[in-house]
Amino acid sequence: MRLANRIGLITGGGSGIGEACAKTYAREGAGVVVVDRNMEGARRVVGEIRAAFGRAEAFEANIGVPEQVEAMIGFALDKFGRLDLLHNNAIYSVMGVRAADIDLKGWQRTLDVSLTAYWYASRAAINTAMLKQGGGVILNTASVSGIAGDYLQCAYNVAKAGVVNLSRVIAIEYARKGIRCNAICPGPILTPGIRGIGRNPDKWLRQVAEGIPMGRLGDPQEVANVALFLASDEASFVTGTTVVVDGGLNAHSGMAYAPGRGPDW
Ligand SMILES: NC(=O)c1ccc[n+]([C@@H]2O[C@H](COP(=O)([O-])OP(=O)(O)OC[C@H]3O[C@@H](n4cnc5c(N)ncnc54)[C@H](O)[C@@H]3O)[C@@H](O)[C@H]2O)c1
Secondary structure (H helix, E strand, C coil): CCCCEEEEEECCCHHHHHHHHHHHHHHCEEEEEEECCCCCHHHHHHHHHHCCCEEEEEECCCCCCCHHHHHHHHHHHHHHHHCCCCEEECCCCCCCCCCHHHCHHHHHHHHHHHHHHHHHHHHHHHHHHHHCCCEEEEEECCCCCCCCCCCHHHHHHHHHHHHHHHHHHHHHHHHHEEEEEEEEEEECCCCCCCCCCCCCCCHHHHHHHHHHCCCCCECHHHHHHHHHHCCHHHHCCCCCCCCCCCCCCCCCCCCCCCCCCCCCC
């Protein structure tokens, strides 16, 4: 087991990518704190982990509130006595309007939940657990939306770009303290989160799949497999990097096929 005797905490662990990662960490021997503002999801995931693998605890927090971020790290330390892996993953995003039409409240909430909370949770984990323990791993779920722009998702794009560089800075500043930090950049992944976007999600998801060189969306487990590698000692010399998991989306310039040609040519 690749995470035996480790303790991990993941935000947004009650659904989608977070759920797949929480279960994968537990499968590999970690005790896991599943943090979510939706306790129904968190309790379900914890129940499934306990039934199949072992130790897990659910904790309710809105990561946009700094006191609740501190409380979630404190909870992990109270319950398990240490914290080896912090995976920042939950987000909020205002979307569907152009940059100049975003209101200030939506912008600030996006940045609070999707960027500031990642820094604040890392700060708490580093200061209260990882420095004292002599090391740890921080993983941040960023996105391909953090390394290129999308239409009508400006605040999300900015938050995710911030997460990518936050990961680099933490990596270099704490590299000699035994702390590794990396960002994962998923492309479109079939989760409850992405299924809920727009008025006609099925049609939109077909369009999204068409734009991906592999012709399909990813599965949350395909992200969790990468997260497991980065969380484990197999990645002992990997820090400050961004791993893209996107079926080739980010490799494509966006240029159309040659005239009369298509993906099946
Ligand atoms: N699904 C994709 O296509 C995709 C692509 C790129 C990046 N990502 C990233 O992956 C991560 C997970 O996305 P997903 O698609 O699995 O989402 P999801 O909606 O399926 O799950 C997100 C979970 O986060 C929880 N959450 C939301 N706001 C919270 C808050 N303020 N405090 C605590 N918990 C909160 C939700 O209750 C939910 O359980 C996000 O960082 C997202 O940006 C997803």
